[in-house]
Amino acid sequence: MAQEHLLGAHMSISGGIDLAIDRGEQVGCHVMQVFTKNSNQWQGKALEESVIESYKSKLEKSPVSEVIAHDSYLINLASPEKEMRQRSFDAFLDEMERCRKLGISSLVMHPGSHKGAGEEGGLKIITEEFNELLAMTDGWGVHIVVETTAGQGTNLGYRFEHIASIIDGVKEKDRIKVCFDTCHVFAAGYDLSTEEGYYETMERFESLIGLDRLAAFHINDSKKALGSRVDRHEHLGKGELGETPFRLIMNDPRFAGIPKILETPKGKEMEEDKVNLAYLRNLVR
Secondary structure (H helix, E strand, C coil), X not given: CHHHCCEEEECCCCCCHHHHHHHHHHHCCCEEEEECCCCCCCCCCCCCHHHHHHHHHHHHHCCCCEEEEECCCCCCCCCCCHHHHHHHXXXXXXXXXXXXXXXXXXXXXXXXXXXXXXXXXXXXHHHHHHHXXXXXXXXXXXXXXXXXXXXXXXXXXXXXXXXXXXHHHCCCHHHEEEEEEHHHHHHCCCCCCCHHHHHHHHHHHHHHCCHHHEEEEEECEECCCCCCCCCCEECCXXXXXXXXXXXXXXXXXXXXXXXXXXXXXXCCCCHHHHHHHHHHHHCCC
């Protein structure tokens, strides 16, 4: 039963994106997440054909059945500053192109920050940017996956209504998916730590966004309290969320086929990933 779940973690691409597959296998991933370039730089080194070939060849023989990408943390498609927005647009387009070359169909991103211009204005800007990006990448087979956020500072995406508003304004709705981050959703004020709160939250997500849009879970406990609006990930069962939401997600038949990816802290040997993945597998009834 536990094998049916698509479990994995975010893996380092140090030394080449093809090496991320080896790392994923090492900890027992069946799915994984990667950056397609250095996440703290605007410009990434071009993907070499030999690396792309090696990546695809390894993936074909691997127990890892799906890889999703996460964009750079520098990107802010909701910025009211034209220069920043253009830079973000170009960088995000480049990331979509990298995904296309690698055959990755899901690119996870944080909706961005309105920088004091107001939530409504920020959501309008990002919707316009998405429409342009999707028109330019028609036929690429890459979905934009909007991640739920904790709502630090002026970050958008901490209310399900924000994401619903973006989807509502996008023309190619079928190319917008959602990533549900357990730590972020809890920090944003949705109480996943109780059974009642979990079902209420999922019902709200279903009514505003739709569970059919769910492309992935980021499975993280939270160092900070409910509604703190602070994004700090913790090992599973060691934070404010406790065991309840992870047990419920792992046994919720609606989510059996949805990738569940750890973004919890880890050292070079990645032992923490093995522990957290075992923790999830042990919750399956």
